[in-house]
Amino acid sequence: MLEDKSKDIESIRKRWDEHSKRYDEWYETFEGAVEHHVDWELLKGYLPQKKDAKILDAAGGTGRITLPLAKIGYSVTLCDISPRMLDVARQKLKTEGVLDKVEIFECDVLNLRFADESFDFVLCWDGMIEAIKELIRVTKRGGKISIFLFNKCGAAISKFLKDPDSALALLRSKSNYVYHDEEKHMAVSAEEARKLFEAEGIRVIDIYAVCGWMDVLSIPEKVLKSSNWDEKFFRQTAEMMLKLAKEPSVRGMSRHLVLYGEKI
Numbered sequence: 001m002l003e004d005k006s007k008d009i010e011s012i013r014k015r016w017d018e019h020s021k022r023y024d025e026w027y028e029t030f031e032g033a034v035e036h037h038v039d040w041e042l043l044k045g046y047l048p049q050k051k052d053a054k055i056l057d058a059a060g061g062t063g064r065i066t067l068p069l070a071k072i073g074y075s076v077t078l079c080d081i082s083p084r085m086l087d088v089a090r091q092k093l094k095t096e097g098v099l100d101k102v103e104i105f106e107c108d109v110l111n112l113r114f115a116d117e118s119f120d121f122v123l124c125w126d127g128m129i130e131a132i133k134e135l136i137r138v139t140k141r142g143g144k145i146s147i148f149l150f151n152k153c154g155a156a157i158s159k160f161l162k163d164p165d166s167a168l169a170l171l172r173s174k175s176n177y178v179y180h181d182e183e184k185h186m187a188v189s190a191e192e193a194r195k196l197f198e199a200e201g202i203r204v205i206d207i208y209a210v211c212g213w214m215d216v217l218s219i220p221e222k223v224l225k226s227s228n229w230d231e232k233f234f235r236q237t238a239e240m241m242l243k244l245a246k247e248p249s250v251r252g253m254s255r256h257l258v259l260y261g262e263k264i
Contacts, residue, residue, distance in 0.1 A: 063089030153252030212255030
């Protein structure tokens with residue numbers, strides 16, 4: 001069993017090492033840039049007021065969030081299972097002159113190398129609900145936590161046309177898993193996420209619906225993949241997505257949920 005787990009971890013590491021070569025390219029497209037903007041706008045309202053707060057960016061990859069946090073003065077710990085992803089992050093941080101603000105560790109988010117209650121704010125934006133016990137363990141009491149989750153309803157909608165049986169199984173709670181980037185992840189509804197986190201001692205502050213709105217808005221593929229765009233339309237799209245992210249009545253249609261909570 002331990003050998004099988006070791007093989008799984010190694011295959012995940014190799015896969016993300018390969019992704020590192022092109023991972024940031026998506027965020028240079030219209031779609032990626034808008035989603036990053038929305039993620040950041042939501043995050044800003046929850047960041048610690050004191051810049052000496054300890055922040056963990058778990059499974060933080062190439063430093064998409066670590067970099068802007070470091071640039072506005074926070075000291076951040078970045079960890080990821082992929083050494084190549086971390087190499088990309090390290091180079092970006094060095095180029096921007098903030099490498100000294102960040103500690104970098106290679107480790108599995110399911111087995112973090114940090115002591116209990118080490119951080120004031122813990123982020124994990126890799127859709128890893130299976131890691132919540134570890135993420136909560138390293139969060140200080142009174143500290144904040146943010147995690148991306150696979151949205152059960154959104155996953156069912158996206159797979160319905162190709163596989164109605166699997167889509168309905170998700171909604172009937174006969175299955176709780178989806179596959180993304182060749183990895184198996186648990187998918188939950190907003191209410192299931194709330195109950196799960198509250199049972200682990202987290203006061204849920206809010207749950208937002210993020211990612212996947214481009215399909216709903218019917219934005220042409222040519223625009224989504226473009227690296228040059230009209231700034232007015234970018235601002236309009238970002239504002240629309242922020243409104244949708246905060247609107248509970250359409251929450252089920254998003255690809256991901258992002259939960260913000262406080263450890264009590």
